[in-house]
Amino acid sequence: MNAMTKIRMAAFAATVLTPFAAAAQDVELTYLTHWAPDTVKLLEEAASAYSEQNPGVAISVRAVPFGDLLTTIRSGGSGDGPTIASIYDLWLPELVRDGLVAPAPDAVSGEVTSEWPEGIAAAAAVDGQVYGIPNEINVYALNYNKAMFEEAGISAPPKTWAELQDAAAKLSTDGKQGFGLINSWAAGVVHPFASLLASNGGALIADGKPQLDSQKALETFELYETMIKEGYTDPAMGTSDANTTGPFLDNFVSGNTGMIIMANWWESALRAGMGDDFANIGTAPIPVGPSGDTARSISYSWMTVVNAGAEDAEQAAAWDFLQWLDGPDSGENGASAMAGILQSMGILPSRTSDVAAFEEALGRPFLEGYVSSLENARAFPVVLGGQEFSDALQQVIEQLEYGQISAQEAQQNAQADAESILERAQR
Amino acid sequence: MTAMSPGRRSLRRIRRRTGNSLLFVAIVAISVIAAFPLVWMLLSSLKTPAESMQTPPVWIPSTPSLTAYREVADVIDAARSFWNSAVIATVTTAGILVTSLMAGYAFAKYRFRGRDLLFAVLISTMFLPPIVVLIPLFRMVTYMGLDGHLFGVIVPYLANAFGIFLMRQFIAGVPDDLIDAARVDGASELRIVFSVVAPAVIPAIAALALFAFVYHWNTYLWPLTVLQGNTEDYPIVLSLGRLLSYNRGAMNTGLVMAGATLAVLPPLVLFVFLQRFFVDSIVSTGVKG
């Protein structure tokens, strides 16, 4: 019988698995991303342009929902996974620790260090070694609905937390919420919180140590508490699904949410959902808290990395392709092809030459507010255990949003969690 | 007992009649509630994006269109996904049938030391939720080089306790004389299993095949874990999850509903045509067990 099973398996393997065998001299690369199909199409076009110049290198793009992306990268570490993956900078330290991503060759790391702004290049490196080529950078700002502002008689977007609460109070009428808070999605919860905290002069982590026990952090938790207690925000209108869409987006699109702190990348989602009404959306700096002196924000970047389990020839081809894709020769007007793809989604490119090439486009009203926030933005802390830290803080903030704990308890839990998570990630 | 007076009897009849109509109303009401989500799914798949976003909701699409279905074909390779689902479900089912028939035959007709204990141990795995072994199993499959392939989805599930249990129940009822006669004719034990015993338990085989097929058509967690984003090999249920990533909130509800409708069809059609076998197998396992 065992023999029978074997024959059955062999026959099955022969029929089903054949398509995966590639001719020896050719290199087949797979590029994993979470982008939407229209964007994937642009990437595929760029990839075929590269293949034309480099016959023998075939590149296929695989897209999975954002919620599955990290798991897919993690489980793909054994060599059969994607050759190239697009990752969120927060994930890099652990991927490096587990040996899943390949260090960049000297030529690539030299280019990253010289052609990208220092902070962004730093997020693509661990202990001085570059592992990825940065592409998009996202920053947070306050988006507000001008039509709703006009209706409520508010002349300008809020500059301070006091003005924020005022505006939120005026906007919160019959079923509408003045200020939207996102839940059920870690970055959507934690990044706006961190932006407000930064604008209050605080930070989540400094020198690898959590700073959530500060007075500045407490004030931020208390801001949330007030917003909830006064009914300026309705958590039920802020849920998100595995694809970082859902009610929070729907409610802002349909004019049920007056203000929300979000990142620039959602421009394409807003445009698609609002049509002509998109012109009503304004962008303003994050309001400044009582202990802060200036509007600050949080940024995070994405990068492409190469699977350490891939064959040497594949790795070499992958880096060559990425260097081309992110380099000045692949796009128009000295921009990279990558920057062109990102701009189609309203995402900010990060390579210095790309920013220059797209100067005009970056000045459009919605994006301008974001671009100007970049100056005073801090990178979201990239540390070992970062994703878990982010998940834990998300839970604490959501408990606060739903009135399950007080601002003090939230602060205590958040700090204790963070200490334990960062300590555990080191051992 | 005394005979009832005519008046009481007619009262009883009236009561019975109102009882009957209440019963009927209950049956209709429950059927409507049970069918509603699927009907809504079908209706939503025919709406325009604008209709999907309307508040209060639109019930009947004004101009039913198949645009959403065409869009599904754009976003995912539906034909390939269906093929993958079919390969996973068919090969796994075939494996389960073979291993279950053999093991069921042995447990029903052989006497060997530790038989009942072995049977009990095997059957106990029926109660084990897959998540309990997911983490190491995933690693093991990676060691075997099966991760990222359909093979990895299939191999760990080629035998299962339910199948062995079902087959033992049914094969126990096959007369020993039949088997002995085949042995006298010099048939090998394998031959006996597949050409003497199997034909005698066709209804059980059909039931097991249907259950296994539908289960492995629908299963989500394991393929998601083992295929690691190799979307070419995604079965339809995983591709359906991918559709959501092209869904900006309520805007593309039609797209997701069209995908769901497509994914639901094969198991549903199978069921409608072969309902008898499903029900019989549940009856036999539920009661004899």
Add this chain to the structure above:
Amino acid sequence: MVSPAVALIGVFIFVPMVLTIWLSFHQWSTQTGFEAARFVGLRNYEDILGPISVGRDFKRAFLNTAIYTALSVVAILPLSVIFGLLVYQSRVAGGQFLRTILFSTYMVPMIAVALVWSKLYSPSEGPLNQILFWVGIGPQSWLSSPDTALYSIVILNVWQQVGYFTVLAIAGLTQIPSSLHEAARIDGANPVQEFFGVTLPLLRRTLLFSAVIAVINAVQVFEPVALITQGGPANSTNVLTFHIRRVGIERAQGGLGSAMAVMLMLSLIVVIVLIFSLARQKEERA
């Protein structure tokens, strides 16, 4: 004869089961080989039962799973008996049709169920709040509030599963000799007395079987959480299958995830033994 089945089940169920237990005492990144595991004694268990986020999240997921499972079983069993009686009775037509409708929902992939129900539950564009509005009930928050999200997922689970258990109940009903029903009627029992005196006691074995299957099915809930709620809002729908996968695979904390899996396995053993012993006790008393 048994070797193929034994080998497959041994390799793909028993070996990983033993490994899960072994790993639960180790610190191990799921990304590395088993040989990289480092023995840490009971530390994983201390962590998942402790007061920090790891422990809070696990305990919450455990509790959510327990509530979800208990509510599912408590809703499914009575409904399956009622629906079973409706199908089994022969006084009015439509029974077979009802069975077909109910059972067909069991054929639908859970992923499709989750997607469809997430739209049904939509606060503004969803039909459920619209129907509630028609009958004079205000809009419900369904999946968007931590107070209702878990119950909303229970409802969709009950909807999907009840057909299967109805067929089990019908199977149980067909096994009750009609002479017993006749005897009860001759003794002057009304339908209610007949149900509690004859039908229910004789359905006990079926219900016991149903309860065990319903528990096993319920602890496997994954798709609605993974796709729709991501465990939120405020952890209210974080269930064990989702959480163990998130910790063990996404965060690659294989040791912690394994310790959680072991806790799940132990609890299941306890619950199943309890259900059986409860049933046996009743049988002895009867």
